[in-house]
Amino acid sequence: MNQSRSFDLSKKPRLGESIIQALLFLAGILSIFTTVAIVYELGKEAWLFFGDPEVTFAKFFGGTKWQPGIGQFGIWPLVTSTLTTSFIAMLISLPLGLASALFLSEYATLKTRSILKPILEVLAGIPTVVYGYFALLFITPILQNIFGDGVQVYNMASAGIVMGIMILPLISSMSEDALSAVPRSLREAAYAMGATKFETSIQVVLPAALSGIGAALIIGISRAIGETMIVAVAAGAGPNFTINPFEAAETMTGHIARISGGDLSYNTIDYTSLFAIALMLFLVTLVLNLISQWVVNRFRERYE
Amino acid sequence: MSPNHDHFPEGAAFRSTLKNRYGIASLWQALFFSALIIAILSLTALLYNVLDGTFGYIAFEYKKDPTTFTSTPLADLEKDELLVILKENLSSGAYKKLDNEQAMQSRSQADLYTLFLERLVQIDTKQTWSMTESILRGNEIRAEAAGKYPDAKLEFRSWLTPQFLVTPMSSKAEFAGVRTAILGSLWLVGIALLFALPIGTGAAIYLQEYAPKNWFTRIIQTNINNLAGVPSIVYGMLGLAIFVRVLEPITSGSLFGVTDSNGRTILSAGLTMGVLVLPLIIINAQEAIKAVPDSLRQAAYGVGATKWQTVWHHVLPNSIAGILTGSILALSRALGETAPLIVVGASTFISVDPSGPFSKFTALPIQIYQWTTRAQSEFHAIAAGAIIVLLVMLLTLNATAIMLRNRFQRRY
Numbered sequence: 001m002n003q004s005r006s007f008d009l010s011k012k013p014r015l016g017e018s019i020i021q022a023l024l025f026l027a028g029i030l031s032i033f034t035t036v037a038i039v040y041e042l043g044k045e046a047w048l049f050f051g052d053p054e055v056t057f058a059k060f061f062g063g064t065k066w067q068p069g070i071g072q073f074g075i076w077p078l079v080t081s082t083l084t085t086s087f088i089a090m091l092i093s094l095p096l097g098l099a100s101a102l103f104l105s106e107y108a109t110l111k112t113r114s115i116l117k118p119i120l121e122v123l124a125g126i127p128t129v130v131y132g133y134f135a136l137l138f139i140t141p142i143l144q145n146i147f148g149d150g151v152q153v154y155n156m157a158s159a160g161i162v163m164g165i166m167i168l169p170l171i172s173s174m175s176e177d178a179l180s181a182v183p184r185s186l187r188e189a190a191y192a193m194g195a196t197k198f199e200t201s202i203q204v205v206l207p208a209a210l211s212g213i214g215a216a217l218i219i220g221i222s223r224a225i226g227e228t229m230i231v232a233v234a235a236g237a238g239p240n241f242t243i244n245p246f247e248a249a250e251t252m253t254g255h256i257a258r259i260s261g262g263d264l265s266y267n268t269i270d271y272t273s274l275f276a277i278a279l280m281l282f283l284v285t286l287v288l289n290l291i292s293q294w295v296v297n298r299f300r301e302r303y304e
Numbered sequence: 305m306s307p308n309h310d311h312f313p314e315g316a317a318f319r320s321t322l323k324n325r326y327g328i329a330s331l332w333q334a335l336f337f338s339a340l341i342i343a344i345l346s347l348t349a350l351l352y353n354v355l356d357g358t359f360g361y362i363a364f365e366y367k368k369d370p371t372t373f374t375s376t377p378l379a380d381l382e383k384d385e386l387l388v389i390l391k392e393n394l395s396s397g398a399y400k401k402l403d404n405e406q407a408m409q410s411r412s413q414a415d416l417y418t419l420f421l422e423r424l425v426q427i428d429t430k431q432t433w434s435m436t437e438s439i440l441r442g443n444e445i446r447a448e449a450a451g452k453y454p455d456a457k458l459e460f461r462s463w464l465t466p467q468f469l470v471t472p473m474s475s476k477a478e479f480a481g482v483r484t485a486i487l488g489s490l491w492l493v494g495i496a497l498l499f500a501l502p503i504g505t506g507a508a509i510y511l512q513e514y515a516p517k518n519w520f521t522r523i524i525q526t527n528i529n530n531l532a533g534v535p536s537i538v539y540g541m542l543g544l545a546i547f548v549r550v551l552e553p554i555t556s557g558s559l560f561g562v563t564d565s566n567g568r569t570i571l572s573a574g575l576t577m578g579v580l581v582l583p584l585i586i587i588n589a590q591e592a593i594k595a596v597p598d599s600l601r602q603a604a605y606g607v608g609a610t611k612w613q614t615v616w617h618h619v620l621p622n623s624i625a626g627i628l629t630g631s632i633l634a635l636s637r638a639l640g641e642t643a644p645l646i647v648v649g650a651s652t653f654i655s656v657d658p659s660g661p662f663s664k665f666t667a668l669p670i671q672i673y674q675w676t677t678r679a680q681s682e683f684h685a686i687a688a689g690a691i692i693v694l695l696v697m698l699l700t701l702n703a704t705a706i707m708l709r710n711r712f713q714r715r716y
Contacts, residue, residue, distance in 0.1 A: 016612070017610055017611060017612050021510075021514055021612075024506045024507070024514055025510055027503045027504075027510060028506070028511055028515065028524055029524065030503060031531055031582065032523070032527055034531060034542075034579055034582070035531060037542060038534070038542050041541070041546060042538070042545075045545070096339040096343065098339075099335060099339035100340045102336050103333075103337050103340060107333055107336065107337070116340055119340075120340075120343060122347060125702065126350070127639075127640025127641070127669055128640070128642065129640070129669045129673050129676075130350070130354070130694070132676060133672065133687060133688070134349075134350045134353055134354075137357065137684060138349060138353040168343055169343075172343075196328075196329040197333070198333065202332075223533075226534075226537065228535070228642075229642045229669075232646075233673065233676055253537050256537055256541070256647065257643055260541075260544065260649075261647075266549065274541065275541060278538050278541040281535055281537070285535055286533075289529075289533040290530065293529065
């Protein structure tokens with residue numbers, strides 16, 4: 001049975017395969033192109049904005065009024081309202097999200113979990129504009145009933161609270177993932193020492209999952225800063241330099257939505273200023289997302 | 305933190321500490337659980353709030369007395385009589401326009417009656433009440449309405465009717481519908497899908513099957529994860545700069561002979577949505593492809609298949625259900641997105657159906673936003689109706705995804 005024919009075992013060039021591979025590669029790097037396009041387009045217009053002789057560094061970071069149309073370029077009113085609404089949102093979503101994650105991961109039986117988990121998923125799937133309706137027409141009247149006339153129709157508190165409810169499922173599911181990743185042996189060891197379930201959860205499991213929970217917190221903040229529709233509907237239309245949650249004040253995202261909603265003409269200071277704000281939003285959320293990924297990778301407790 | 309004492313209590317002291325510790329433990333368990341209760345209550349309150357706004361009493365007046373048009377009681381108006389009334393009282397231009405939209409003769413009695421109310425009698429809504437109020441204090445409301453608006457009629461009305469689904473936009477809340485918005489939303493989601501599904505699947509195949517494990521691939525992967533976290537309004541700005549402005553000759557259709565539009569078209573918005581859901585589709589598709597066991601690939605290579613033959617004949621067919629499920633979930637995100645559409649330039653008032661990729665557009669979430677921010681309560685009522693329509697559409701999409709997953713999911 002001697003084989004006399006010799007085989008050429010080197011890789012054959014196949015044109016079709018190469019073309020397909022090139023196309024797939026293009027699809028893969030399109031995402032890089034998207035990022036580049038975001039940075040380039042936002043950067044270009046923002047450059048025009050900051051290049052305007054009227055816009056000075058001192059005005060931008062020193063002013064407390066934002067009305068580019070009449071030469072007022074203080075960014076602070078938009079920043080304070082963004083921070084206020086985000087802070088309120090985190091005040092709601094962090095404790096609630098963490099508590100529900102602890103319950104789902106440490107206490108709930110499989111059956112309870114299978115009922116409770118979908119409810120959180122439904123909350124996560126509701127469009128943000130619907131949350132905006134809820135904030136304006138449900139939460140705001142309740143706030144007005146409790147706190148009286150000091151609460152304006154549009155106010156940061158109701159937007160922040162509803163934003164917190166919106167972010168709750170995100171915090172909860174990310175924290176739960178972190179808690180479930182803690183190996184069972186740690187819990188068993190704690191129980192063997194006579195710890196109660198609560199002591200085990202708080203003193204053993206929670207510290208071990210802290211990096212994942214930190215990451216969830218950071219992602220939550222990033223979501224709150226970038227959220228648009230809830231604040232556009234409920235937080236107010238018009239920059240206002242205040243941190244009083246019961247006053248109306250426009251956030252960075254809300255401002256972009258309101259100004260761009262009209263027929264904006266290109267190459268005006270209004271147009272370029274929106275891109276400057278959007279660039280700030282993009283950079284802040286990008287940095288937060290990167291930190292969150294870094295925290296997860298760097299501080300992950302490794303068992304095995 | 306009681307357990308970390310230097311000494312360990314014994315006897316009665318131990319039992320009391322133990323009881324204490326268990327007490328604290330069950331208290332906290334209740335607290336943890338109450339977080340979920342709050343979540344459930346919020347969801348319930350939200351749904352109740354929407355339903356509450358959709359139904360309820362409405363007090364309205366006729367701007368013109370119907371008896372100036374006809375002596376027949378309104379309930380007994382026949383089609384023929386309505387035709388005559390409309391023809392006599394509408395200006396001939398307005399009548400012709402309506403006739404061109406749909407021949408008057410072929411319209412139903414209900415349609416004509418709506419036209420009669422909308423165009424001739426005209427309705428002036430005085431006040432609306434929510435469902436809860438209407439049910440709990442029906443008598444008070446009837447008394448209040450009779451006192452405040454002696455000429456007004458009081459009616460229990462559902463703002464969400466079959467008519468609401470098929471009527472185009474109107475500046476009067478009582479006669480507005482979501483037909484244009486639903487069609488706009490479907491167009492947007494369709495364009496986003498056509499754009500993002502092939503590219504997203506391609507990118508996922510590249511990353512899972514072809515990409516070498518090096519720094520460049522890691523950058524692509526990190527970048528995709530980051531894009532998934534970029535605020536949607538930033539995508540709107542990107543769409544405004546690229547699709548609306550730079551690519552205007554294409555997206556406005558002027559390259560293809562369409563003359564009456566600028567770059568703020570369905571195509572621009574759909575592509576923006578496509579770019580927005582692309583990272584989600586890639587990540588989901590990667591998961592689906594990852595789930596295909598290596599043994600299948602090796603078996604294919606073993607019988608001499610090329611890389612693409614392996615992917616096309618084995619990897620893709622075994623992961624397509626997962627890819628589609630992920631894509632549907634990504635699309636449901638696109639269906640509810642509002643902010644990028646505002647930035648890209650959705651029309652706030654438009655009453656003609658979108659006729660193609662180069663038409664102006666509106667979408668369901670845009671209408672909800674518009675109506676919610678109006679001051680009059682009748683607009684809040686139709687916003688609530690539109691929210692129910694949107695939620696039902698989302699529910700349908702998600703149910704389809706879950707059915708797909710259960711039907712085609714394979715376990716290896």
